[in-house]
Protein backbone atom coordinates (compact mmCIF):
# COMPACT_ATOMS: atom_id res chain seq x y z
CA UNK A 467 0.00 0.00 0.00
CA UNK A 468 1.25 3.50 -0.85
CA UNK A 469 2.26 5.96 1.82
CA UNK A 470 -0.58 8.38 0.97
CA UNK A 471 -2.95 5.40 1.15
CA UNK A 472 -1.75 4.52 4.63
CA UNK A 473 -1.95 8.15 5.73
CA UNK A 474 -5.56 8.38 4.64
CA UNK A 475 -6.37 5.14 6.50
CA UNK A 476 -4.70 6.61 9.61
CA UNK A 477 -6.93 9.68 9.25
CA UNK A 478 -10.00 7.49 8.96
CA UNK A 479 -9.12 5.59 12.16
CA UNK A 480 -7.94 8.66 14.08
CA UNK A 481 -4.31 7.57 14.25
CA UNK A 482 -1.57 10.14 14.27
CA UNK A 483 1.02 9.36 11.60
CA UNK A 484 4.58 8.92 12.85
CA UNK A 485 7.41 7.46 10.76
CA UNK A 486 7.45 4.32 12.94
CA UNK A 487 3.70 3.79 12.70
CA UNK A 488 3.84 4.22 8.94
CA UNK A 489 6.58 1.59 8.72
CA UNK A 490 4.64 -0.93 10.81
CA UNK A 491 1.44 -0.28 8.86
CA UNK A 492 3.26 -0.67 5.54
CA UNK A 493 4.25 -4.21 6.53
CA UNK A 494 0.94 -5.28 8.03
CA UNK A 495 -1.44 -3.63 5.55
CA UNK A 496 0.47 -4.80 2.50
CA UNK A 497 -2.20 -7.48 1.91
CA UNK A 498 -4.82 -9.41 3.87
CA UNK A 499 -2.67 -11.43 6.27
CA UNK A 500 -2.08 -12.57 9.83
CA UNK A 501 1.26 -11.68 11.36
CA UNK A 502 2.66 -12.01 14.86
CA UNK A 503 4.58 -9.10 16.36
CA UNK A 504 7.80 -11.07 15.88
CA UNK A 505 7.07 -11.68 12.23
CA UNK A 506 6.44 -7.96 11.75
CA UNK A 507 9.69 -7.09 13.52
CA UNK A 508 11.49 -9.62 11.32
CA UNK A 509 10.17 -8.05 8.14
CA UNK A 510 10.99 -4.56 9.35
CA UNK A 511 14.58 -5.65 10.09
CA UNK A 512 14.92 -7.25 6.68
CA UNK A 513 13.72 -4.00 5.15
CA UNK A 514 16.46 -2.15 7.02
CA UNK A 515 14.21 -0.58 9.66
CA UNK A 516 15.57 0.23 13.11
CA UNK A 517 12.18 0.53 14.84
CA UNK A 518 12.51 -0.90 18.34
CA UNK A 519 10.62 -3.97 19.51
CA UNK A 520 8.81 -1.96 22.17
CA UNK A 521 7.67 0.59 19.60
CA UNK A 522 6.33 -2.18 17.37
CA UNK A 523 4.39 -3.70 20.27
CA UNK A 524 2.99 -0.32 21.33
CA UNK A 525 2.08 0.52 17.75
CA UNK A 526 0.24 -2.77 17.25
CA UNK A 527 -1.67 -2.21 20.48
CA UNK A 528 -2.65 1.26 19.30
CA UNK A 529 -3.71 -0.05 15.88
CA UNK A 530 -5.97 -2.65 17.42
CA UNK A 531 -7.45 -0.19 19.93
CA UNK A 532 -8.38 2.04 17.01
CA UNK A 533 -9.85 -0.84 15.01
CA UNK A 534 -7.28 -0.68 12.23
CA UNK A 535 -6.31 -4.31 12.77
CA UNK A 536 -7.87 -7.17 14.65
CA UNK A 537 -6.12 -9.24 17.30
CA UNK A 538 -6.56 -12.99 17.09
CA UNK A 539 -5.45 -14.91 20.17
CA UNK A 540 -4.75 -18.51 19.24
CA UNK A 541 -3.51 -19.48 22.70
CA UNK A 542 -2.53 -17.58 25.84
CA UNK A 543 0.94 -16.76 24.49
CA UNK A 544 0.35 -16.43 20.77
CA UNK A 545 -1.36 -13.47 19.20
CA UNK A 546 -1.75 -12.54 15.56
CA UNK A 547 -2.60 -9.20 14.03
CA UNK A 548 -5.15 -9.52 11.25
CA UNK A 549 -5.19 -6.86 8.56
CA UNK A 550 -8.73 -7.93 7.60
CA UNK A 551 -11.13 -6.48 10.16
CA UNK A 552 -14.44 -7.56 8.61
CA UNK A 553 -16.21 -10.31 10.59
CA UNK A 554 -14.74 -13.72 9.80
CA UNK A 555 -13.54 -16.89 11.49
CA UNK A 556 -10.25 -18.77 11.52
CA UNK A 557 -8.56 -22.11 11.23
CA UNK A 558 -5.41 -22.39 13.32
CA UNK A 559 -3.01 -25.22 12.55
CA UNK A 560 -1.24 -26.05 15.80
CA UNK A 561 1.47 -27.98 13.94
CA UNK A 562 2.42 -25.32 11.42
CA UNK A 563 1.36 -22.24 13.41
CA UNK A 564 -0.60 -21.07 10.38
CA UNK A 565 -3.75 -19.04 10.75
CA UNK A 566 -6.18 -18.93 7.83
CA UNK A 567 -9.53 -17.31 7.21
CA UNK A 568 -12.97 -18.88 7.18
CA UNK A 569 -15.62 -16.76 5.49
CA UNK A 570 -18.15 -15.42 7.96
CA UNK A 571 -21.12 -16.99 6.17
CA UNK A 572 -19.62 -20.48 6.30
CA UNK A 573 -20.27 -20.75 10.04
CA UNK A 574 -23.85 -20.78 11.22
CA UNK A 575 -25.09 -20.87 14.78
CA UNK A 576 -28.25 -22.74 15.61
CA UNK A 577 -28.43 -22.32 19.32
CA UNK A 578 -26.67 -19.39 20.91
CA UNK A 579 -27.49 -18.83 24.57
CA UNK A 580 -29.32 -15.77 25.80
CA UNK A 581 -26.89 -13.00 26.55
CA UNK A 582 -26.28 -12.03 30.17
CA UNK A 583 -28.70 -9.37 31.30
CA UNK A 584 -27.73 -5.85 30.39
CA UNK A 585 -25.32 -6.89 27.64
CA UNK A 586 -25.41 -6.87 23.87
CA UNK A 587 -23.51 -9.04 21.46
CA UNK A 588 -20.33 -7.48 20.16
CA UNK A 589 -19.07 -10.35 18.04
CA UNK A 590 -18.96 -14.09 17.74
CA UNK A 591 -15.70 -15.43 16.44
CA UNK A 592 -14.83 -19.05 15.94
CA UNK A 593 -11.30 -20.41 16.04
CA UNK A 594 -11.12 -23.98 14.79
CA UNK A 595 -7.87 -25.60 15.84
CA UNK A 596 -6.61 -28.28 13.48
CA UNK A 597 -3.49 -30.43 13.33
CA UNK A 598 -1.82 -32.26 10.50
CA UNK A 599 -3.03 -35.82 10.01
CA UNK A 600 -0.44 -38.44 10.97
Ligand SMILES: [Zn+2]
Nearest residue numbers: 548550566567
Ligand atom coordinates in the same frame (compact mmCIF):
# COMPACT_ATOMS: atom_id res chain seq x y z
ZN1 LIG B 1 -8.32 -13.40 9.43
